[in-house]
Amino acid sequence: MDWPPPDASIYRRPSIPGPRARVGEVIPGLHQRGMLTTSAFLVITPHAETGEPSVTVIDSGWRYFHHDRVLSYLRRLGYGPESVSGLISTHFHPDHVGGMARLHRATRAPVAAHRVEAPDLAGEPGRGMPNPVKPKWLRPLMWPLLAPTKPAHVPVAQTLDDGDTLPLLGGATVIHTPGHTPGSISLHFPNEGVLLVADAVQRYQERLTLPSRWFSSDMEAAKESVRKLALLDFEIICFSHFEPMRNGARAALRTLAEYVS
Numbered sequence: 001m002d003w004p005p006p007d008a009s010i011y012r013r014p015s016i017p018g019p020r021a022r023v024g025e026v027i028p029g030l031h032q033r034g035m036l037t038t039s040a041f042l043v044i045t046p047h048a049e050t051g052e053p054s055v056t057v058i059d060s061g062w063r064y065f066h067h068d069r070v071l072s073y074l075r076r077l078g079y080g081p082e083s084v085s086g087l088i089s090t091h092f093h094p095d096h097v098g099g100m101a102r103l104h105r106a107t108r109a110p111v112a113a114h115r116v117e118a119p120d121l122a123g124e125p126g127r128g129m130p131n132p133v134k135p136k137w138l139r140p141l142m143w144p145l146l147a148p149t150k151p152a153h154v155p156v157a158q159t160l161d162d163g164d165t166l167p168l169l170g171g172a173t174v175i176h177t178p179g180h181t182p183g184s185i186s187l188h189f190p191n192e193g194v195l196l197v198a199d200a201v202q203r204y205q206e207r208l209t210l211p212s213r214w215f216s217s218d219m220e221a222a223k224e225s226v227r228k229l230a231l232l233d234f235e236i237i238c239f240s241h242f243e244p245m246r247n248g249a250r251a252a253l254r255t256l257a258e259y260v261s
């Protein structure tokens, strides 16, 4: 979740957040399904042996609202739910995994999440998805609004760790980018020059900022994650709440990394 905006003192004074996420192809084989306040990403990879395309869905939008929009977008691209071979959570906020249980039921595809958050998604005893609001005074005020959107539990078939590689678009590397949440992940597609950061970085037009401190668990870890991401090679950054940044993305992330050092 990315509103209200982060503390402006961290990285100059931000202008207007955005531009907001839309629906469409980022590069061949990678689509962003922008939805109200959030996004899902669809990765379409031909099977190594059969050449049959298989779809991986990254994030699922809010509970009740968004899993069907992901599926209808898939249909627009010519794929049914049976084409989905994997579901990935970037982090356990309700605008990202709210629709995961329904998407899992519709596709029967296995769910993958970072090791730290997998027990929360699965609803293991003593675990669960927390109130994502950080300020103590705001937590009880926001909870009546957020509680109905709390994601349903979903079994996690694959736990992800930093450095894992996934067979998506010629190989994707899992980058553990804690700070926004403890188990936030980014995905690096080195062959395509794409870095998908989900909520680990926010876009303010042509500038980048840290994730919102109102909805992030550890801002020092978030800064460290930005420094880690800035070491990677890429040309395009994809965000969950904004349009991809295609021009000067690497320089913009390095500027932010230097600023928060």
Ligand SMILES: [Zn+2]
Binding pocket: 001, 002, 038, 093, 095, 096, 199, 240, 241
């Ligand atoms: Zn979010």
Ligand SMILES: [Zn+2]
Binding pocket: 001, 002, 091, 093, 096, 180, 199, 215
């Ligand atoms: Zn988030």
